[in-house]
């Protein structure tokens with residue numbers, strides 16, 4: 260069997276995920292990037308990871324700043340996800356085009372007020388893995404809100420359906 264990248268993508272697309280925006284402060288400017296390669300790693304200490312493509316601007320920013328936020332999007336934030344996945348975007352248009360308005364945490368990290376969860380992250384280590392880097396970070400703070408998540412499944416945005424009963 261020879262596996263091609265399309266089949267690999269399809270297999271990974273069958274794994275439904277939430278959607279996050281990774282945020283970095285660039286000397287007062289907000290840089291955000293849509294990411295779903297995000298997972299919990301450890302409870303003690305509290306660690307998470309995010310896998311970031313070498314070709315993204317975010318890759319360089321995470322190495323340089325070593326502090327970032329992870330904003331877990333809610334179901335009405337699809338436009339924000341689409342906006343921060345576009346390579347040619349600029350932050351000035353984020354509010355008008357996608358309704359993205361940021362607050363700052365006490366560490367100065369940009370935070371999306373409407374998100375379901377916010378995690379304040381401090382970079383712990385970076386592991387090269389093919390064309391991506393696995394950034395592992397310690398979680399220093401969280402902010403939680405009620406609501407339903409934005410999901411990503413087979414290349415499309417979704418909302419949660421019925422609870423699966425007994």
Ligand SMILES: Cc1cc2nc3c(=O)[nH]c(=O)nc-3n(C[C@H](O)[C@H](O)[C@H](O)COP(=O)(O)O)c2cc1C
Nearest residue numbers: 292293294295296310311312315316317344345346
């Ligand atoms: C739903 C979704 C999930 C994504 N997840 C990731 C991811 O986990 N890692 C990654 O490197 N890129 C991911 N991307 C692609 C980046 O958002 C995209 O390449 C972005 O333009 C990079 O921005 P930057 O160059 O400003 O950092 C995802 C895109 C979408 C639409």
